Amino acid sequence: MSELKVIGLDLAKSVFHTVGLDRHEKVVKRKMLKRARVLEWFAQVPPCVVAMEACAGAHHWARRLQALGHTVRLIPPQYVKAFLRGNKNDFNDAQAIAEAANRPTMRFVAVKTVAQQDLQALVRLRAAVVKERTATCNQLRGLLAEHGLVLPRGVAVMRKRLPELLEDAENALTPLFRELLAQGQQRLKELDEHIRFYDRQLDRQARTDEAVRRLDGIPGFGSVLACSFSASVGDGTAYRRSRDVSAAHGLVPKQHSSGGKEVLLGISKRGDSYLRNLLINGARSVLCQAERKDDPLSQWARKLRARRGYNVAVVALANKLARIGWAVARHQSEYRAA
Helix, strand or coil, X not given: CCCCCEEEEECCCCEEEEEEECCCCCEEEXXXXXXXXXXXXXXXXXXXXXEEECCCCHHHHHHHXXXXXXXXXXXXXXXXXXXXXXXXXXXXXXXXXXXXXXXXXCCCECCCCHHHHHHHHHHHHHHHHHHHXXXXXXXXXXXXXXXXXXCCCCHHHHHHHHHHHHHCCCCCCCHHHHXXXXXXXXHHHHHHHHHHHHHHHHHHHHHHCHHHHHHHCCCCCCHHHHHHHHHHHCXXXXXXXXXXXXXXXXXXXXXXXXXXXXXXXEECCCXXXXXXXXXXXXXXXXXXXXXXXXXXXXXXXXXXXXHHCHXXXXXXXXXXXXXXXXXXXXXXXXXXXX
């Protein structure tokens, strides 16, 4: 197997498929591997390029293969699709991955560390609980409306009004429905406790993790955004410049140009939508406080809002915050207002 230059590895739950190409991009090896034998087989292969789609489990296998001396390239799945020929099967998928890895203009995904994946898990679990709490409040509000009790939106309103409705004996609610409301109230309390647990973990990361602590000092960045940004961007070495970070997260205009005529549309909304939403919300916070501050960032935000409107200013400010975050992570420096 000394002639192998690149191996395309199609990941799966139990059975993995590999296709090896030589320096002429000719298929010289095809192998089906059980999950338990993947590392054993790659340990016998001379160091080469191993390409995989950036999907579930890819970062774990990338770290294990790097430890064996291989060079790992993770490719976004949408970039592999163009190289698939013939019917879709596992060997054809692995060959398409290998051929895509040989393209000189191909873009690759940086391999995440275990610490980055832990931060990502923490942020995403918190987001899931917040979403569940919102859904629970909306459901209870809808059920109350069916009984003629209309409540304003908001979790705080639901926390305040539910005990009042349960104690009010003159609102004509049946014993069964009161019991259901009490169960919903208990569910909200449990979800609030879960969120407080995740918030404590995020605050601890903001104090103990040096990279997260530096990001937390940027205007608009809180512990949630700082942890999410660190989990996604890492130390910033995967990006050549700050603009690449904002472009990777969909904060730059989408193009639809042809015939030499440049047409710019709304933002592309590529990449991690959750991180992009956090950056947008952080930018809203900075813009709201800009009227009471006189630092250069606030002055720039106020002028842009007056010239282009609120929404454009928010997106442009989110773009700038992403660039600042990359600079802080890449150069391991503290944020300092100009």
